[in-house]
Amino acid sequence: MNRQKFSGVKENFLQRRYGVSLGRRYVLAAASVVIFGVLGCSQIDSNKSALAQSSLPQSETPLEKKTVNTDTKILESNNKFSFKLFSEVNKSDGGEKNIFLSPSSVAIALAMTYNGASGSTQQAMAKTLELQGMNLSEINSAYATILKQLLDNQDPKVQLKIANSLWANQDIKFQSEFLKRAEDFYQAKVSNLNFQDATAVNTINNWVKDNTDGKINKIVGQIDPNQVLFLINAIYFKGNWSNAFDKNKTAEYPFNIASGRQKQYPMMSQDGEYKYYENEQFQAVSLPYGKDGKISFYIFLPKQNSNLKAFSQNLNLENWEKWMTQFNKQKGFIRLPRFKTEYDVTLNSALKALGMEEAFSNKANFSGMGKNFAISQVKHKTFVEVNEEGTEAAAATSVGIVATAFRQEPKPFRMIVDRPFFCAIRDNQTGSILFMGSIVEPQ
Incomplete structure (x- = not known):
């Protein structure tokens, strides 16, 4: 520009x-x-x-409309800094x-x-x-x-x-x-x-x-x-949420804490059609806010054969941008904890x-x-x-x-967020990451 x-x-x-x-x-x-x-x-x-x-801002559906009239170099710089900062903080806390x-x-x-x-x-x-x-x-x-x-x-x-x-x-x-x-x-x-x-x-x-x-x-x-x-x-x-969770469907389920222990937490459940992505390492879903879904809550759940530490090692701007292009609409079921x-x-x-x-x-x-x-x-x-x-x-x-000094109609997925996970809140129009975090133990 x-x-x-x-x-x-x-x-x-x-x-x-x-x-x-x-x-x-x-x-x-x-x-x-x-x-x-x-x-x-x-x-x-x-x-x-x-x-x-x-x-x-309003627009069409999220992830289908790319960044509009924005200095992409600054956005890329901000997001690269975001992942670098998160990585350094995560190192010091040891994922615990x-x-x-x-x-x-x-x-x-x-x-x-x-x-x-x-x-x-x-x-x-x-x-x-x-x-x-x-x-x-x-x-x-x-x-x-x-x-x-x-x-x-x-x-x-x-x-x-x-x-x-x-x-x-x-x-x-x-x-x-x-x-x-x-x-x-x-x-x-x-x-x-x-x-x-x-x-x-x-x-x-x-x-x-x-x-x-x-x-x-x-x-x-x-x-x-x-x-x-x-x-x-x-x-x-x-x-x-664009589609609020029914409080009557919230119930106690176990959550597997990183230490290997289990705790009972109130879990919210919902069926629907979501932006969804899955690979060998994790499942991921986008839960939109508001009428147009311009901002979404992203959840990345490492699979049973992996963990949050392994996911964090692959969390960088290059992978993030690649993952963002892989989300496709898919019917499915999600259960995740209420957490604070x-x-x-x-x-x-x-x-x-x-x-x-x-x-x-x-x-x-x-x-x-x-x-x-x-x-x-x-x-x-x-x-x-x-x-x-x-x-x-x-x-x-x-x-x-x-x-100083997705392309084919896949079978419905099931995503049970019952172990440590990564999450982010992203403005889907500009690509700006407003918040990000890893939840090891819902409190």
Whole structure:
């Protein structure tokens, strides 16, 4: 896509303000925070704000319509980063506990942060985020386009809101171009705060709470003396199944935990026609949300002769894209547990392993924001609940920066999700992976 076309898309995007109905019960929410601490003093020009929010786009049936008018290079970069991040987190946890991440939220927060990186720090972040070969203008314009497509929709049963904000210490000076790009391309609300005031924490947390329908109540615990900036991304998704599960069919069945033990869990059951794919290693099904199925909940169930660890070793962008083309409509029966789980992780080690180590060191160069910045900590917390009517989930990521020094009609399938499985929530129009996780033990 040429620069002129991107510019036109950007101008249209920046002129819009999006509305969203928050009345439904089932919600998916994500929040990402980038926290900055530095030496020195100055201030941001104004308390400008811009919030992107809306429901998701309409189209034909999922998986039959490919990505439309979207910068596919950025989408590929985001999804590649998503699988790399999940793999690194999975390594550290050893496959013994539930994992649930919002890679889109993390990627957006880090993309805004990337606008302040320079020199070898920018190169290191580009490697981690898979942004090599793209200049900053192309990256930001592509994100503006993707955000617009994600949010441009009329389906009343499936809604998505994406909001960004920058909260700055009123005594610290930041590069005006850095702030302007956050506003222009990411529709970020930019505000000054007195970080010495005890109410500053509540102000930030209330914004996150408001933009995640109360699913993320607290992302900032306290503001240390050397903290100067918080970049926050919040993703809010609300969707009911296109075909809700009958609560009367929910019953107790055994679930085989990775340790070899069995536990009884309430399992939801349903017959119908689904997008389905099966190979020698796993069964997979797509359960759509809303009227048009633009977003789906994907379940990948390793077969009895395999396991979740083996599946995870094959989980990468190349295989994912190949698998997405193999789903075909097929009649069948599915049984899966109602589940609810919470997860938290510090992402420092994972991001360093992916090539961002310099950004955490005294060699970090964030001169595009100001002077002497380095990342101190990246925290990620999530919550997810799946039941008969839909899905509810939340995620929060905080990044702290401190001063440095089918084709034939097959027979109906049976998919009994009674052992650890992988799942993902994907926007089928853009291909963006909003959430992904492995469920070892429903809680």
